Amino acid sequence: MTDYNVLGNLLVIFSVSIAVVFVFHQFRLPSIAGFLVAGAVIGPHGFNLISDVGTVQILAEIGVVLLLFTIGIEFSLVQLASLRRLLLIAAPIQVGGVVAMVWLGGMLAGLPGPQAIFWGFLLSLSSTAIVLKALAASGDSDSLHGRVTIGILVFQDLAVVPMILLAPILANPSEGAFTSIILTLGKSVLVVGCVVAAAWYAVPKLLEHIVRSRSRELFLLTIIVLCLGIAWLTSLGGLSLALGAFIAGLVISESEYSHQAMAEVLPFRDSFNSLFFVSIGILMDWRVLLQYPAVVTSLLAAVLLVKFVSGAGAVLAVSVPPRAAVMTGIALAQVGEFSFILAQVGQENGLLSGSPYQIFLAVSVCSMIITPFLMQLSPHLARRVEAVQRVRHWFPGRTTAHVLETKGRHLRIKDHVIIVGYGLNGRNLARVLGETEVPYIALDLDGDTVRREAQHGLPLYYGDATNPNVLRHVKIEDARVLVVAISDPFMARRTVQVARGINAKIHIVVRTRYLRELEELHQLGADDVVPEEFETSIEIFALVLRTYNMPQEFVMRKAEQIRREGYALLRRSEMPELAHHLRGGTLSDVEVETCRIEEDSPAAGKSLAQLALRPRTGASIIAWTRAGVTESNPSEKTTLLAGDIVVLLGTRDQIRRAMGLILSSEAPG
Numbered sequence: 001m002t003d004y005n006v007l008g009n010l011l012v013i014f015s016v017s018i019a020v021v022f023v024f025h026q027f028r029l030p031s032i033a034g035f036l037v038a039g040a041v042i043g044p045h046g047f048n049l050i051s052d053v054g055t056v057q058i059l060a061e062i063g064v065v066l067l068l069f070t071i072g073i074e075f076s077l078v079q080l081a082s083l084r085r086l087l088l089i090a091a092p093i094q095v096g097g098v099v100a101m102v103w104l105g106g107m108l109a110g111l112p113g114p115q116a117i118f119w120g121f122l123l124s125l126s127s128t129a130i131v132l133k134a135l136a137a138s139g140d141s142d143s144l145h146g147r148v149t150i151g152i153l154v155f156q157d158l159a160v161v162p163m164i165l166l167a168p169i170l171a172n173p174s175e176g177a178f179t180s181i182i183l184t185l186g187k188s189v190l191v192v193g194c195v196v197a198a199a200w201y202a203v204p205k206l207l208e209h210i211v212r213s214r215s216r217e218l219f220l221l222t223i224i225v226l227c228l229g230i231a232w233l234t235s236l237g238g239l240s241l242a243l244g245a246f247i248a249g250l251v252i253s254e255s256e257y258s259h260q261a262m263a264e265v266l267p268f269r270d271s272f273n274s275l276f277f278v279s280i281g282i283l284m285d286w287r288v289l290l291q292y293p294a295v296v297t298s299l300l301a302a303v304l305l306v307k308f309v310s311g312a313g314a315v316l317a318v319s320v321p322p323r324a325a326v327m328t329g330i331a332l333a334q335v336g337e338f339s340f341i342l343a344q345v346g347q348e349n350g351l352l353s354g355s356p357y358q359i360f361l362a363v364s365v366c367s368m369i370i371t372p373f374l375m376q377l378s379p380h381l382a383r384r385v386e387a388v389q390r391v392r393h394w395f396p397g398r399t400t401a402h403v404l405e406t407k408g409r410h411l412r413i414k415d416h417v418i419i420v421g422y423g424l425n426g427r428n429l430a431r432v433l434g435e436t437e438v439p440y441i442a443l444d445l446d447g448d449t450v451r452r453e454a455q456h457g458l459p460l461y462y463g464d465a466t467n468p469n470v471l472r473h474v475k476i477e478d479a480r481v482l483v484v485a486i487s488d489p490f491m492a493r494r495t496v497q498v499a500r501g502i503n504a505k506i507h508i509v510v511r512t513r514y515l516r517e518l519e520e521l522h523q524l525g526a527d528d529v530v531p532e533e534f535e536t537s538i539e540i541f542a543l544v545l546r547t548y549n550m551p552q553e554f555v556m557r558k559a560e561q562i563r564r565e566g567y568a569l570l571r572r573s574e575m576p577e578l579a580h581h582l583r584g585g586t587l588s589d590v591e592v593e594t595c596r597i598e599e600d601s602p603a604a605g606k607s608l609a610q611l612a613l614r615p616r617t618g619a620s621i622i623a624w625t626r627a628g629v630t631e632s633n634p635s636e637k638t639t640l641l642a643g644d645i646v647v648l649l650g651t652r653d654q655i656r657r658a659m660g661l662i663l664s665s666e667a668p669g
Contacts, residue, residue: 005052012049013056013278016042030137030372032130035274036365039281046286053282060279063272064337065245067129068157069227070269071150072249073262086148090314091155094332097310098124105302114170118351121163122343122360123303125336128153128242129276130368134375135331143488144445145324148315149331157243160338161188164345171349191237192247199230199251207257216264223261224268226252242338280337284365288358299363304370307333321445321464323382323491330378334371335364379490413439414478420465420495421486422449425511429483430458441474466494468502476503484510484526489517493524500525592622592647593655595662599642603662609636611661619650619658 024034042049099120106116234244312329346352416439463470625645
């Protein structure tokens with residue numbers, strides 16, 4: 001008879017997970033914590049609804065493999081090379097710092113030296129799956145602290161290999177043990193190198209032939225086989241399956257088919273990844289919390305503190321600003337999933353067993369559960385730390401701009417543009433400004449990029465724009481425009497707030513990913529906010545119109561019309577619907593446009609009678625919006641104020657003349 005236990009277990013897991021995560025969502029709690037709680041509920045120490053925990057853990061490991069595979073695809077060798085300072089300096093300091101502090105604490109607590117070191121190994125690792133999931137959910141994967149955190153996590157995953165090899169030696173020291181380790185590591189490096197080299201040569205050609213078949217199913221199966229196959233082959237060299245999958249993702253990331261591979265794998269990754277979080281919760285024995293409440297609580301607090309201090313201190317050592325250091329330290333404060341694999345090795349070698357093992361599981365799972373909440377609070381904590389730092393001048397060298405060329409230390413520039421962030425948007429803007437001879441200064445926190453571009457004579461400096469001293473250094477008091485073109489939403493908001501406090505007249509333009517961030521940025525002082533979601537929608541309809549051979553002038557006019565109306569709509573709540581009704585009606589020779597009254601507009605403070613738009617231009621103001629409230633047919637006594645949005649009705653020429661009177665100095669007094 002067919003055994004359906006696996007299907008029954010999956011049905012129980014997903015059903016309970018849906019219920020628990022739904023409840024968590026209602027209270028705006030992280031879904032990761034919901035999966036962990038769901039696992040604890042259905043596990044053998046809860047209601048014991050799972051009959052085969054081993055199978056669930058195998059499926060969960062597939063989730064981790066797919067997660068690391070997609071992270072590898074999103075990475076590239078160039079990005080990995082840019083993290084070399086983290087991989088070679090910060091990450092070893094973080095891991096070594098935790099091991100040293102835990103070893104010292106274990107010795108003081110009476111643990112034998114080898115066991116104290118092994119506990120250091122266990123607690124030095126952080127959860128790649130949980131942290132990456134939380135970073136992706138908050139949109140911080142590309143932020144400074146996100147990149148720093150990912151770099152350290154990659155190093156930790158690599159460090160698992162020597163830790164596993166050292167575990168038997170810690171249990172039974174013997175002569176020639178270190179020679180054996182070196183030989184094993186050499187074998188691992190050789191096997192992995194051969195696999196990667198072969199994959200690098202063969203994978204692009206293989207994918208090229210697969211794509212020519214135009215079969216989506218064949219492409220998907222090929223990607224899955226490459227992921228699992230390369231992971232399995234590298235595991236033969238001593239690496240974990242998950243780390244092998246990361247290498248597989250790196251191999252595919254260099255292919256032009258990486259984006260499609262990512263899209264195909266994502267549904268599987270999310271499904272199996274939820275199993276991983278549930279499986280971690282299943283391991284939790286809640287009775288340990290009742291049996292050793294003081295021990296678990298004190299150890300949990302100690303682990304969070306030690307890992308926070310080591311993580312934040314390590315990234316401060318490579319000149320990362322305190323704000324990002326605090327957020328990185330919090331992100332790395334939990335115990336990782338690879339610690340469970342290492343703990344099993346410790347059990348086999350007598351380094352961890354009985355009550356200590358259960359206490360370790362309890363502390364680890366509790367640290368994982370609390371991590372999403374801590375990461376949600378980390379921006380607020382980072383903001384407070386930054387405020388204290390400015391008052392007490394902690395780490396002054398970490399937050400003030402330093403210029404790579406001596407001649408740049410005393411800048412003489414005025415009426416210039418300050419560009420914060422020298423990514424794609426910042427580079428394109430700098431290029432256009434350079435070609436049009438508009439003076440500019442750019443800031444970035446990537447030291448390698450700053451050094452490389454500064455050697456070519458570009459005015460690019462290293463500095464944290466959230467620090468007022470940095471902005472004063474680049475003469476923000478004399479600047480005309482500030483462009484914030486960074487992907488870190490917290491840093492963008494803070495930069496706008498600080499800049500507006502220093503220079504109340506500067507025009508601030510901010511790039512953001514999502515529409516939901518627009519209103520807050522305006523409240524903080526941004527003049528113009530460019531949401532990528534909205535601009536992408538304009539580009540899409542423009543491409544569609546061009547496909548139907550619409551005139552280029554017509555497409556550009558429509559794009560500008562939607563852009564003008566859209567930003568007015570986004571900034572000032574809902575605009576009058578009359579404009580859209582008229583455009584869809586029969587008045588084909590009549591147009592409707594919106595116009596915002598700026599502070600320097602000559603129409604500000606004037607009544608409609610004083611403006612006399614209809615007698616002078618033929619256009620009429622048919623509606624106006626103030627503070628989100630729209631009124632139609634305004635009277636001649638209506639006085640326009642800065643921030644008002646008026647709706648103009650007339651022909652194209654009439655509206656053009658009317659907008660000229662509103663926006664130029666020709667408005668009557």
